[in-house]
Amino acid sequence: MDQIQDNADVIEPIFKKLKDSFCTHQTKCVKFRKAQLKNLLRGLEEMEQQFHTALEKDLGVTMFSSQMTSTIITKAEVENQLAHIDEWSKEVNVDTPFVIGPGSSKIIYEPLGVVLVIAAWNYPLYTGIPPMAAAIAAGNCVILKPSELAPHSSKAMYDLVTKYLDQSFYAVIQGGVEVSKKITTFPLDLIIFTGSPEKGKLVAKAASENLVPCILELGGKSPTIVDKDCNLNVTAQRIIQGRFTNAGQTCVACDYVFLHESIKDAFINEIKTELKRFFGENSQNSNDYSKIVTEFHTSRLQELLKDHQGQVIVGGQVNVNQRYVEPTIILQPKVDSKLMTEEIFGPILPILLFENINLVIEFINSRPKPLALYYYGSNSHHKKLLEQKTSSGALVFNDSVFHLLNPNLPFGGVGNSGYGAYHGIAGFKGCSHAKPVFSKSTLNIYPFNIRYPPFTKHKLQTLSLFFKFAELPQRHVINATLFFSFLIAMKVAQKKGYLKKFLELSKPYIDKLWKNANL
Structure with a gap:
């Protein structure tokens, strides 16, 4: 296909149109929002083959993979917003403390305005449409900026929004680096960004000039702990799936493993067996193994395979021209190597050995907070230690990645892995302003009039008594x-x-x- 044009001049007229459209207040109508979400669902269903073809060209994924990691879960997110929009958009009555009464208090969830969603290239559909659906459900106008590194998927999302949504309120702006840099400088009302911590810092810095709030999902190095009492076969399968799905290009993938020394040989043998069962003797010939997104990223991964000083026990082969990196397991790399300090974002899994869980916790806490922390095992004491003594976007026991599919759990990072959250009600609330509304009675007799001058000792004593029961x-x-x-x-x-x-x-x-x- 033709290369995506990097023309930043297209941004301003689209932004102005959406700003003007928001001022009509049409998106505040829940019926209108529901109609748009239904149209979005219809488009996802009717364009499913187009999305698969795009994902296959961009990332080399199979039909099964594109359904499991893109189309099906994307539709589920939109359906969840549609199913709960009536409930979530209702006014919420709350208590009024006696000390400021008599009166009534409530919370109204109102839309913010124009929301920018910047999608990532690794899961273009899933990082683009679900946050867009949350913004639509909350009553916002939305600009979707897909990644230029997945050009076929970018074009498919442009077609989806243009054909199925009201273009007065929703738009897709395609483009490269210049468009991405320029669009974040506009006085938007919210930016939802999925990408690397380095790019996230640039987005947040640009947004800060206009005090634009952000939801940043930034990935990072998600540790995985494999304890001695784990189920070896289940653990191997789920770690392989979590690390090597989409050729490791997943923000919440298992970035490195802490493996208990007592099960080292058994676990490595299990990993080798399951890798062959998943992808065959030669993963390059497997229909279930994806490509790296670009030759540049393939070369980056090739560099990570140098100077780690660990033992390559599986894989290690790279073909830059074919955007292929073999599933690779590296035992005991140097902890200060690039492999262990940079987010890998590819099909390479370092393994470190441990005996003492407390030392593992110290290591994890000495590094930037991860988007996810995984533990495989049944030791309840170790689980409780991880709950109490670590901080991560999510903590998951005996699984990898699939916690994302629970719409009742917020998805987001902490610290270096991002801030804010979306999915389910977290997405709806993240794209809304919880506006407090307080209505005060005109009753102005004692003791409600002690707030006014002239102030006396008696008034102060009464006021002090009131504030002792401020929560009543x-x-x-x-x-x-x-x-x-x-x-x-x-x-x-x-x-x-x-x-x-x-x-x-x-x-x-x-x-x-x-x-x-x-x-």
Whole structure:
């Protein structure tokens, strides 16, 4: 296909059009948002073959792989937003503390405005459409910027949005480095970016000039701990899938493994066996093994295979022209080598040996916080240590990568691996402003008027007492007041004889009701 044009001049008119369209308030209508999400789903279904062809050309993936890691899970994300949009967009009534009452309080989730989604090249569809769907569900206008490194997928997403969504409110801007640099300088209302920590810092820096908030999903080096009590076969299969799916070009892939010394030989033999079962004797001939996205990235991976001073126990072959890197396992590389300090983002898996889990935790904590931390084993004490003493975007026990598919879990990083989150309700809320609305009664009698001058010692004492119970909801005060008022009224009625008279008058009716109830 023709190379994608890197023309930054196209940005301003599209941005202005979407800004103007947002001001019409049409996207605030939930019915309109639902119609757009339904159109998006229809487009994903009708264009599924086009997306597969694009992914095959960009990354060499099979139909099964493109469905499992792109089209099916992308449709599931859109369906989740559509299924819950009515619930999530409702106003939420909250308590009002008595100290600032009487009044009512609620939260309205309102759209931010124009949201920019910058997708990554490794999973172009999945990093582009789900965050776009969350922004649509929240009532925003959206600009989608696909990666130029996956040009066929970029074109397919352009066709999807142009054909199936209202172009007054949603747009795709294709382009290269100049477009990416320029578009982040606009006064957008939110940027959702998926990519490397280095690029994420540039996005955040550009966005800061206009105080534009960001959701950054930045990857990094996700550690994997394999304990001595793990299920060897299941662990090998899930680590291989997590590391070598899409030729290792996955932000939450197992970047390196800490393997317990006592099971070193057994685990390595299991890994070798399962690699052959997954991809055959020669993975280059396997239909289930993907290509590296460009020759440049293939050369980068080739460089990582130099000077690590570890033992290559599987693989190691590279063919730059064919964008091929063999599945590679390296035992005990130097911890200060590029292999162990840079995000690999390819089909290379370093293995370090350990005996003491506390030393592993110290190592992990001495490095930038990862997007995911994986543990394979059943030691509950070790699991609790990882929960309490490590920080990562996600913590996963006995699986790799597939936690992303739970829409009830937020997906995002921490520290160097990013900030903010999306997927499910986290995506909807991340693309919304939770606007507080407080409505105060005009009742202005004591004690509600002690806030005004002239200030006296008595007013200060009363105010101090109020603030001791600042968290007390006014509804509890009102209910208590009504209850005690009722008791007082009953006491007065009893004293004046009204209660006795009321009971005498109502006795025939009570007896009749009791008789009917017994029948």
